Amino acid sequence: FYAGQTLRQLIGPNEIPAVTIEDHPRFGWRGMLLDVSRHFFTTDEVKRMIDLNARQKLNVFHWHLTDDGGWRMESKAFPELTKRGAWRDYPPKGKWDYSNIVFPEKRSGDEYGGFYTQNEIKDVVAYAKRRHVTVVPEIEMPGHSQSALQAYPQYGHENLPEGQKSYSFCGGKEETFRFLEKIVDETMALFPSKFIHIGGDEVDKTQWRRCPRCQDRIRAEGLKDVDELQSYFVRRMDKYIASKGRRLIGWDEILEGGLAPGATVMSWRGIQGGIAAAKEGKDVVMSPTSHLYLDYSYDTIPTSLVYAYDPIPKELTAEEGKRILGAQGNVWTEWIPTLADAERMAYPRAAALAEAVWTPLVRKSWPDFTRRLDGVLDTLDRLGVAYRVDAPGLERTAFLSTDSVSLAVPSARRGWTLRMTDDGTPVTATSRMVDRLNLAPGTVGRFAFVRNRDGVVSPEARVEVRRGGPIPNPGTLKPGLNVYALKGDFRKVPTVEDKDPVGTATTIDLSRKPVAEKFALRFTGYVYIPEEGDYAFTIRSDDGAILKISDLPVVDHDGEHGTTAKTGRVYLRRGLYPIDLGYFDAGGASTLSLSVTPPNGPETPLPADWLFHQ
Incomplete structure (x- = not known):
């Protein structure tokens, strides 16, 4: 089968090479997840995604069948799961709203949803098998279970505040486990896969703390x-699933309170969960938000970042690395309501993932992959796939x-046209075409590729030309930058007033953070540029950060996100420039660094002897 896929990829317009x-x-695990709970996809749409993945030799289809957004698998034992739990009230304008999830007892006909009959599921599983794809089902427990618990509230918690619904299964009731064991039995009868995914992530344990049955x-x-209660819950399900000759797999929260003996960990909150599990001798599938959450924008996770991912962390020994089964890309669908949207988010990044998990490290080459990607995109064009391309690569931003x-601009691939605006408006299918141009000071150029067949617009590249240059020496300067701090709950880089600095810094990092999480920092002062030329500045952060030089945004990496990198390029003359870097942490993990690649030089942390303040 895979030889046939290779042959497909080799076929040119008029020939097949002799090789x-x-x-x-x-x-062995080369996977893609499709979430059908938040938004529902028909069996034909699911089969199309399986087809596309199989062409890239991806061999695991992770079918996320249940979640707070809806229950999608028919149950003969518990028919209310789909009679009620598959149909939710549709929020205004059809947008996903986590705070407004209601599955009405009586349907009006305006609800959103759908489900798969058991016969439809068997058909999809057989369809995938013929394409050498294993379908791994996910039945969420103990959290992400509102669709089940609004249909069967008796398996939820007691002693909750008035009006509050259960978000997770009660771990104190024996009847809860009997219910879930019957669901698992039905699941295993439909899916012959070795692994059964139980979720296990993002459990709201405040309800467990209130529930007297959980405390009992x-x-x-x-x-x-309650962490050990979650471990108890997972261990019981692990034991039951193992008794049926199958294996439990769950998201990395199943490590909390102790990992079940036979469990396999799917590491999503970075790579640390995978590292910890592998060091315990447990099997791991890597799926970190930083590289493989394909519902994230292409600005946050470009195709090149997916391609660069290596599933085996450097922290593991060669023996521990054998515990890494592979990696998986995830398409979560809170904001992806249609098949075309799902295709755009998955491709071509899924093709990059396919090569990252198939090809030996020593054979990987991004330039070679981009050359061969044209053939993949030609195939996607023939199939009518609504793929996206990365933003145009510009020599400077x-x-x-x-x-x-x-400004020299990149050429568009076959079937696409490079278009631009210089009046501040977004690029559209009717914006003017361009191959080279001049930009005057005070101009912002916005560039994007537009697909000719349907007018789809790629992510934009932005170039700003601002009047300026190095400043005169402002007087006596001291080493390092001033650092200002602010506590608070932020969703983007805030304005941190430069009143009372908390100190100075010669390194851009978080050593001056005021609290462990939920804070903002600002670094201000001057940067000395030692020679004229092109400079690339790279921010690596979790969450957002923005770098300005002479008030010109050079790197805009704002917003909530995991640890990812973003680079901006600017032409600078020798001399002194004002520098301003803002950062915020929205909670959880946090990191910040700034590096520079000077003309003809390697990337290094921004040198301390370049930084000054008054």
């Missing part, structure tokens, strides 16, 4: 806290100049 290929995959369980089993600047 001999000996090939095998680096990893903690005391009866000698558990320390910012200029400080007193004169007009000349």
Whole structure:
């Protein structure tokens, strides 16, 4: 089968090259997830996604069948799961709203949803098998279970505040486990896969702390806290699934309170969960938000970042690395309501993932992949797939100049046209075409590729030309930058007033953070540029950060996100420039660094002897 896919990829417009290929995959788990709970996809749409993945030799289809957004698998034992739990009230304008999830007892006909009959599921599983794809089902427990618990509230918690619904299954009721075991039995009858995914992520444990039945369980089993109650819950399900000859897999929260003996970990909150599990001798599938959450924008996770991902962390020994089964890309659909939207988010990033988990590290080459990607995109064009391309790659993203600047722009691939605006408006299918141009100071150029067949617009590249250059020496300067701090709950980089600095810094990092999480920092002062030329500045952060030089935005990496990098390029003359870097942490993990690649030089942390303040 895979030889046939390779042959498909080799076929050119008029010929098939005469070659001999000996090939095998680096990893056994080469997966893609499709979330059908938040938004529902028909069996034909699911089959199309399986087809596209199989063409890239991706061999696992992770079917996220249940969540707060809806229950999508028919149950003969518990028919209310789909009679009620598959149909939710539709928020205004059809947008996803986590705070307004209601599954009405009586349907009006205006609800949103759908489900798969057991026969439809068997058909999809057989369809995938013929394409050498294993379908791994996910039945969420103990959290992300509102669709089930609004249909069967008796398996939820007691003693909740008036009007509050259960968000998770009660771990103190024996009837809860009998219910879930019957669901697992039905699931295993439909899916022959070795692994059964139980979710296990993002459990709201405040309800477990309030629930007297959960607290009774903690005391009866000698558990320390609700984390150990979650471990107890997972261990029971692990034991039951193992008794049926299958294996449990769950998101990395199943590590909390102790990992079940036979469990496999799917590491999504970065790579640390995967590292910890592998070091315990457990199997792991890597799926970190930083590289493989394909519902994130292409600005946050470009195709190149997916391609660069190596599933085996450097922290593992060679023996521990054998525990990494592979990697998986995830398409979560809160904001992806249609098949075309799902295709745009998945492709071509899924093709990059496919090569990252198939090809040996020593054979990987991004320039070579981009050359061969044209053939993949030609195939997607023939199939009518609504794929996206990355933003145009520009030689610079910012200029400080007193004169007009000349800008070379990249050529568009077959079937696409490069278009631009210079009046601040977004690029559209009717914006003017361009191959080279001059930009005057005070101009912002916005560039995007537009697909000719349907007018789809790629992510934009932005170039700003601002009048300016190095400033005169402002007087006595001291080493380092001033650092200002602010506590608070932020969703974007805030304005941090430069009143009372908390100190100075010669390194851009979080050593001056005022609290462990939910805070903002600002670094201000001057940066000395030692030679004229093109400079690339790279921010690596979790969450957002913005770098300005002479008030010109050079790197805009704002917004909530995991640890990712973003680079901006600017042409600078030798001399002193004002520098301003803002950062915020929205909670959870946090990191910040700033590096620079000078003309003809390697990337390094921004040198301390370049930084000054008054």
